[in-house]
């Protein structure tokens with residue numbers, strides 16, 4: 001194991017989908033044997049939108065089971081639940097005090113999510129969310145943050161707040177970097193290929209979940225939106241003019257380890273591209289779905305693994321929080 005420290009997290013909202021897998025989870029697994037990796041199920045983040053009781057705990061356990069199902073090995077990877085490590089909330093406050101109202105107002109995710117809820121309840125937590133995310137990252141002296149493209153801006157603001165804190169109070173935090181996959185950094189919806197695949201999709205048809213049955217996955221791919229072009233060069237990678245076809249090529253490329261252009265060279269018809277991409281996804285996801293089922297059958301063992309993860313995470317997190325308090329010059333307890 002090298003000393004390179006990696007951290008990345010996932011929110012336990014809804015089911016884990018193909019975008020999460022190709023944009024992030026797959027790279028968490030491939031990094032675990034040669035880096036020192038921490039992966040959190042960030043339940044506190046979901047409180048920004050949860051308004052009823054009894055949901056958070058079960059969703060957290062299911063998402064944690066999925067992290068082990070995709071291949072994170074509890075012997076080498078530290079997998080933990082955010083609320084089990086209270087230092088996250090504690091450092092988040094300090095981060096809020098070192099970020100400005102203006103910076104937070106510019107976050108595209110806040111603008112999108114608050115617009116979607118306009119007229120409804122927009123929590124203050126939705127606004128200060130990036131401060132909690134910065135705390136998640138900085139607590140672990142993280143050098144690399146493997147994420148999908150949509151989290152790039154959040155990692156950028158984390159860098160800004162780390163640099164600002166270090167400047168104000170003295171060198172305390174490691175300044176992290178986002179690491180994006182070569183293919184799959186932005187998987188788009190199969191129904192609306194100009195929007196990213198997302199748990200909050202209007203329809204389930206555009207979003208492939210890791211627990212979908214093979215027949216469901218095939219149906220989603222067969223119904224994927226393309227266009228009405230015909231002819232020998234209809235299958236080509238062109239995000240601007242052919243978003244549907246490009247989405248299929250992106251997914252196929254990410255799964256089979258080729259470039260979208262290389263994939264396009266092998267096809268003349270949309271039908272065949274849809275079916276073969278669906279089949280490649282089914283093949284990749286089947287063992288994951290099976291392991292997920294087995295893991296969820298033993299909730300006691302999952303809980304134990306998460307307790308071990310939280311203990312390991314706390315060791316690092318406490319030391320960093322102490323360092324931040326000392327740097328500011330707060331009165332020791």
Ligand code: TYM
Pocket residue numbers: 007008009010011012019020021022023024025042045132133136137145146147148149150151154184185186187188196197198
């Ligand atoms: P979340 O839970 O929305 O997504 C988890 C990971 O999946 C990636 N992702 C995608 N990648 C490609 N295509 C898509 N359509 C797609 N949709 C999601 C995300 O980029 C992410 O890497 N704020 C974060 C959670 C978080 C976090 C952190 C991440 C909290 N603290 C600290 C890294 C470090 C989020 O909501 O991700």
